[in-house]
Amino acid sequence: MSGFFASGPHMPFVWGAYAVTFVVLAALVLLSVADRRRARRELAERGLERRR
C-alpha cells in the first residue's frame, strides 16, 4: 500500500510535517480572527464604528 496513510519507518516524519503545518496555520488563522473580532468590538464599544 502506498499513499499518505501507508505504513513505513519514515511515515511519522511525513505525518509530523503535515501536523506541524496544520497546527501553525490553524493557530495563525484562529488568532487572526480573534484579533479581528476584538478590535471591532473595542471600536464599537467606543462608538467609533459605523454599523456594518
Place this chain on the structure above:
Amino acid sequence: MAPSRASNLHFLANPARFRRFSAAVLPALAVVTALALAVGLYFATVVSPPDYQQGETVRIMFVHVPSAWLSMAGYALLAGLGASLLVWRHPLAALMARASAPIGASFAAICLITGSLWGRPMWGAYWAWDARLTSMLLLFFLYLGHIALSRAYDDPERGDRAAAILSLVGLINLPIIKFSVDWWNTLHQPASVARLGGPAIHSSILVPLLIMFAALLLLYVTLVLLRTETEIDRRRLEAAA
C-alpha cells in the same frame, strides 16, 4: 507626537478604501482558499505517487517548498511595503507590513520544521549548518526582528519606520537564500522547479506542488487582508485613546 489634521485625513482616506475593498472580497476569498486547500491536500496525500528514490517522504515537499517560496515572497512584500512607507509615506503600507510579518514568520517556521523532519530520514540529520538552512533560519529571525522592532516604541509610527529599515536591509538575504545552493556546496539539493531549462520534476509531483502553492498563497493573501483590517482598527483605537 500629534499628527496634523491633514495627515490624519490622509491616513483615513486610503485605509477606508482598503476596508471597503477588503470587506467585499474577503468572504469569497476565504471560501476559494478553503476549496483550494482541500484540492491541494487531496493531490498531495492521495493522487501523487511516491518518489522512486524517496518513497513517501516526498510528500513533505508539498508543504515544505510552498512554505519556503511564500516566506521569501512574503519578505519581498514586507520590504516593498517598507520602501513605500519610507519613500512615499504610504499610510496603509505600515499597517499591512505589521499584518504580514507574523504570516511570513509562520511560513518560515513551517519551512524550517518540515525541512528538519525531511532531513532526518533523507540525510540522517535534523539540522546542518548548511548555507541554505542557515540563510533560511536568518530569514525567520529577520521576521521576528521586524515584529519586535515594530512594537518596540510607544509611538507606533516610529516602530513602523524602524521595522521598515530592517526589512530593506534584510532584503540582501533573499538572493543569498536563492543562490546558496549554487554558491556553496550544500547538503540541500539545488533548485528543481525555478531553474534554467525548466522544472526537473515529473508532472505527477509538480502539479500537486503547484496546487498546494496556489492554495497556500491564497491563504497568505486572505490573512494579509484580514489582519490589515485589524491593524487599521487598532491604529484608530490608538488615535482615539
